Amino acid sequence: MPDDAVTMDKIVSLCKRRGIIFPASEIYGGIANTYDYGHYGVLLKRNVVDAWWQAMIGDRDDIVALDSAIIQHPRTWEASGHLAGFTDPLVDCRTCGQRFRADHLDAEHDVRCPRKPSVLPGQGPDCNLTEAREFNLMFETTIGPVQEAGSTVYLRPETAQGIFLDFKTVLGFARRKPPFGIAQVGKSFRNEITPGNFIFRTLEFEQMEMEYFVPPDDAHRWYLHWLEARMDWYERLGIRADHLRLRAHEQDELSHYSSATSDVEYLYPIGWQELEGIANRGNFDLTQHAEHSGEKLEYFDQQSGERYVPHVIEPAAGVGRATLALLCDAYDEDDLGGEARTVLKLHPQMAPVKVAVLPLVRKDGQPELAHEVRNLLRRRMQTEYDEGGSIGRRYRRQDEIGTPWCVTIDHQSLEDRTVTVRDRDTLTQDRVAIDELPDVLAGKLAAPWTSPKLAA
Ligand code: ATP
Numbered sequence: 473m474p475d476d477a478v479t480m481d482k483i484v485s486l487c488k489r490r491g492i493i494f495p496a497s498e499i500y501g502g503i504a505n506t507y508d509y510g511h512y513g514v515l516l517k518r519n520v521v522d523a524w525w526q527a528m529i530g531d532r533d534d535i536v537a538l539d540s541a542i543i544q545h546p547r548t549w550e551a552s553g554h555l556a557g558f559t560d561p562l563v564d565c566r567t568c569g570q571r572f573r574a575d576h577l578d579a580e581h582d583v584r585c586p587r588k589p590s591v592l593p594g595q596g597p598d599c600n601l602t603e604a605r606e607f608n609l610m611f612e613t614t615i616g617p618v619q620e621a622g623s624t625v626y627l628r629p630e631t632a633q634g635i636f637l638d639f640k641t642v643l644g645f646a647r648r649k650p651p652f653g654i655a656q657v658g659k660s661f662r663n664e665i666t667p668g669n670f671i672f673r674t675l676e677f678e679q680m681e682m683e684y685f686v687p688p689d690d691a692h693r694w695y696l697h698w699l700e701a702r703m704d705w706y707e708r709l710g711i712r713a714d715h716l717r718l719r720a721h722e723q724d725e726l727s728h729y730s731s732a733t734s735d736v737e738y739l740y741p742i743g744w745q746e747l748e749g750i751a752n753r754g755n756f757d758l759t760q761h762a763e764h765s766g767e768k769l770e771y772f773d774q775q776s777g778e779r780y781v782p783h784v785i786e787p788a789a790g791v792g793r794a795t796l797a798l799l800c801d802a803y804d805e806d807d808l809g810g811e812a813r814t815v816l817k818l819h820p821q822m823a824p825v826k827v828a829v830l831p832l833v834r835k836d837g838q839p840e841l842a843h844e845v846r847n848l849l850r851r852r853m854q855t856e857y858d859e860g861g862s863i864g865r866r867y868r869r870q871d872e873i874g875t876p877w878c879v880t881i882d883h884q885s886l887e888d889r890t891v892t893v894r895d896r897d898t899l900t901q902d903r904v905a906i907d908e909l910p911d912v913l914a915g916k917l918a919a920p921w922t923s924p925k926l927a928a
Contacts, residue, residue, distance in 0.1 A: 558610060821921075825875045826854050
């Protein structure tokens with residue numbers, strides 16, 4: 473278990489208090505495993521997604537972007553194996569009517585009997601569980617006004633299949649040859665019935681998936697490459713290395729299509745859990761879709777005359793799980809001269825707001841100068857203006873959302889056009905000339921960073 477102050481309850485309550493992430497449909501009592509992202513949550517999530525695109529297509533030349541449809545032809549899921557095999561084993565309790573994952577009825581998963589929470593489902597005096605049945609996780613809907621045979625479609629349970637369906641089209645216009653990748657970010661949907669642990673497991677969630685197509689003989693080498701590249705990426709987000717690990721799947725854990733899979737895991741307050749899966753999918757998907765569609769999904773090398781079905785390495789990450797890992801890794805509590813403070817020590821590049829501009833008082837021309845400073849900064853970085861409440865309370869508010877710098881305008885600012893820059897982590901306050909402020913802050917933002925929680 474983590475050794476710091478963070479617990480899942482504290483994260484949930486901070487997120488709700490500051491409107492970062494909160495239960496969806498709350499006025500109707502909420503809906504299971506479904507959350508909405510408020511202003512700061514959207515900004516934080518966007519930083520995660522931007523960092524992923526940067527790593528995939530900004531920093532490399534061998535990957536192209538795609539945004540495929542959520543509802544695809546239903547035969548997609550026949551070919552991919554999802555219709556037959558994307559299931560969880562479930563049991564129902566005839567007494568309380570609750571449904572449980574049959575493979576999660578152990579102490580490790582912490583699922584409790586609703587009538588007697590001190591015991592596991594099935595162990596209470598009145599528990600009466602059914603046999604396990606396989607339950608498909610895909611959400612079904614229909615196309616057209618009438619529900620008739622052949623009109624059933626599915627909300628995608630992963631973004632990857634859209635990439636395989638478009639393989640041939642993308643190959644045609646992207647002017648790439650293996651090794652090359654296709655990357656996409658978008659919503660996926662799974663009818664998960666298990667308790668969610670906040671945004672760790674939700675019914676709808678955003679995935680960041682990349683399918684990397686390689687010559688068959690090179691697959692293992694590229695698998696190892698992506699294991700390393702993806703671990704590096706999480707460290708570059710500022711997540712502490714000792715809270716990250718790679719866990720290779722055992723042979724009996726592997727999906728039917730995979731010859732090797734490893735999970736990037738993070739030490740959440742609920743223990744080590746999957747952040748991202750990196751799989752060597754072989755040629756399973758392209759072969760399946762070629763068989764079911766009748767289209768040839770292969771690569772023909774004009775120079776060598778070689779023709780082959782590329783193998784695929786897939787790093788598949790969840791935006792919500794990365795966001796939750798950032799929140800957990802950054803959460804801290806400290807004592808400021810006898811006053812408790814909650815602070816998110818986020819990597820400045822990940823912080824929803826980079827700088828808050830705060831006039832010390834709401835008079836004497838300070839708000840006007842503060843607006844001028846805010847306008848100077850807003851095109852360079854996400855900036856916020858706040859004049860409500862004591863300066864201490866405003867600092868606390870910014871600390872709670874992880875704003876790395878607060879710029880304060882005081883009476884001296886009006887005399888000599890300097891401001892103070894307060895650092896969230898060191899709490900130092902430096903005087904900086906307004907004219908130099910944008911460059912000073914941009915320099916801080918670009919500087920190397922490690923979590924101050926490491927030194928603690
Ligand atoms: P788990 O074993 O936790 O159910 P998985 O192995 O089924 O996850 P994948 O199919 O490999 O997950 O999906 C890739 C990534 O998508 C996961 O590593 C995770 O980050 C994210 N993800 C999958 N299911 C969910 C969900 N229900 N809610 C939030 N994120 C999810």
